[in-house]
Amino acid sequence: MTDSALPAADRIPDLRSDLLAAGLSVDALTRLWGEEAAEALHRGQRVPAERALARREPSALATLARLFVLGLPVAADAAAAALPAFGVDGAVALGLVTSDDASGTISAAVDLRPYGFVDAAGPAEWWIVSDLGELALGHALPEDHVLGVGGASLTLSGLMLQAPVESALDLGTGCGIQAMHAARHARRVVATDISPRALRIAALNLALNEIGGVELRLGSMFEPVAGERFDHIVSNPPFVITPRSDGVPAYEYRDGGMVGDGLVASFVSGCAEHLTRGGVAQLLGNWEYRGTGDGLLRVRDWVDASPEPLDAWVIERDVEDAVRYAETWIRDGGTRPGSPEFERLLAAWLDDFDSRDVRSVGFGYLLLRRVEGTPTLRRFERLHGSLGANEAGLGVHLGEALAAHDLQAALTDDELLRLRPVVSGDVTEERHLWPGADAPTAILLRQGGGFGRAVAADTGLAALVGASDGELSVGAIVAALAQLLEVDEDALRADLLPAVRGMLVDGFLRA
Ligand SMILES: C[S@@+](CC[C@H](N)C(=O)[O-])C[C@H]1O[C@@H](n2cnc3c(N)ncnc32)[C@H](O)[C@@H]1O
Known part of the structure; x- marks a missing residue:
């Protein structure tokens, strides 16, 4: 894209329809050159992908992949066939490619590749235009x-x-x-x-x-x-x-x-x-x-x-x-x-x-x-x-x-004691024991999702998290634990309530 080029809004649907018709998607590219070449590309190596393309039948997808993803020149007639609606002239006018009449080749002036992601709304895919990277340029990047x-x-x-x-x-x-x-x-x-x-x-x-x-x-x-x-x-x-x-x-x-x-x-x-x-x-x-x-x-x-x-x-x-x-x-x-x-x-x-x-x-x-x-x-x-x-x-x-x-910041300790939390499905407990010992020397509560946190817990906290089934209140669990562990209930409560607040914030417990 040259600096003076402006997106010609009326022509972009033609480019879009060419990219759709060619099937330029993340999966299609992986199928085209294989997992290994795709991984090599992530490491900045395009040779495996280039070699895989050379073994493929010519197609609009292969032409667009070579031109815009690998940043390698393609024959002018192949480029024209890959961009039937938008046309090579359209791509030159928008600054997406340059044409070398002497060699009859077309070179990319920008990188254009599919980008896939998953978010709360589900999986989706876009095409993203950006400047050519160092690999395609063959030299250090310009400042702009x-x-x-x-x-x-x-x-x-x-x-x-x-x-x-x-x-x-x-x-x-x-x-x-x-x-x-x-x-x-x-x-x-x-x-x-x-x-x-x-x-x-x-x-x-x-x-x-x-x-x-x-x-x-x-x-x-x-x-x-x-x-x-x-x-x-x-x-x-x-x-x-x-x-x-x-x-x-x-x-x-x-x-x-x-x-x-x-x-x-x-x-x-x-x-x-x-x-x-x-x-x-x-x-x-x-x-x-x-x-x-x-x-x-x-x-x-x-x-x-x-x-x-x-x-x-x-x-x-x-x-x-x-x-x-x-x-x-x-x-x-x-x-x-x-x-x-x-x-x-x-x-x-x-x-x-x-x-x-x-x-x-x-x-x-x-x-x-x-x-x-x-x-x-x-x-x-x-x-x-x-x-x-x-x-x-x-x-x-x-x-x-x-x-x-x-939620927890708005609750007094008494209100927190009435909460009936549930332990999250991704939480597991690790116990580490000296060989032959009956009691653990260390207990870790670990979450599979979120930030993948591992929290050191004592017997009381591990038992409280384990007993959090949505039926029992925090207060009821603390009272039962105090009896079981034969410790002072007030002291146990004072010890566990800040930890419960932390477990709620970090998603180990859900309110
Ligand atoms: C690291 S890039 C991020 C680009 C893109 N948002 C992304 O997440 O990939 C930072 C961007 O900030 C822009 N930038 C640099 N200085 C800036 C400034 N003083 N005010 C606003 N943007 C600036 C750059 O041009 C560049 O596009």
Whole structure:
């Protein structure tokens, strides 16, 4: 897509009908080149897929796959046969392909591939246009590169709350993927980006997938929505920490131009004035660990700096030491490790980190909710390692956890004692015993879904969770356990009630 090209709305249905007729879907591509080649493609290797295509009968699907997914040239007549309604001329005019008359070939100017997902509404599939990756370009990415659906995009879309709302904002929409997901539960979506090119690609994706109700606006951070509030804000913002020195590429798609983790800080302290009461912002972010300080406490300070009170649930998924972090992002831009350019960039990154005494960088998810009065949810936790199985993403679990938090926060201890919870179907108990011992030395309650948490429990808590059948109240179970374990009932109650609250929030128990 050239910079001047605008989505010609009247021609997009023709492109859509060609893609439909060719059957360009995730399953069809896997059938075309096989599981192994599909996995190799995820690792950035297209040779197995190319070889598999060479063994296939020519077809519109094979032509479109070679052209747009592998980024390899195709013969002009094959391209014409694969795009009978839209035509090669239409694709050239829209900036999707370029034509080389001398060789009689057509090359992709963008990546266009199917994208499948499952959410609360069930399975669905779209086609997503984005800029060609490093593999197809054969060189480092340009600074105005518009990202396709990557790992971070999937993380955020999987975390997205899915309860129906009136309005949503996707800040830094890129190819439009989060706005498209948000449009499945929000009646009205505003999607912003600082890149005009990203907005053109987003407009194309919305039209190609016949998604309405999304308004695209150009501008930085919250500028395009000054004075407006939304029920749901989602953002995979350009949070990558980048040295602000000469000769270091400033990639629009990942770097918001601020020093250190300043962009995430400014998002956190600026979002409350764009949230309706009870409105939720969900974003991904990086935070610096400076000196002996704790990165998660820096995030807490940002939340505290919000001019309007926010509930906050921040989950750190990973921490990378400063050197690894720099290596990751230099490689991501397409610079090869070991090259002089790589070493120059690494030195710039480490100088930048040294200037703030940054030892490591945390990555994680932030969920912020605008509240009136004193926030009741202040959770800053580390969940490093693998998560539970979540077919339809963590968004549904997060929504349930928020509702459970609100429910238990509104209950006094006496009211909680009258609750009759049920243990969730995905909870199992692990007992660890010294060889030959009768009593366990450790008990773990583990959930299969949600965040796949494992909670250390004593005999009392494990027994309470096990006895939660929806018939018995918490109070009745505690009284029976006190007798059975021969312990003081008041002390047991004081011990177990906070744990019951936690079990409800995390989905081990359901009210
Ligand atoms: C990491 S990409 C996310 C793209 C897409 N939302 C996704 O989830 O895949 C960040 C996006 O933010 C945009 N961006 C960069 N600086 C920005 C700013 N100051 N204000 C708004 N958007 C910005 C970039 O152009 C890019 O499209």
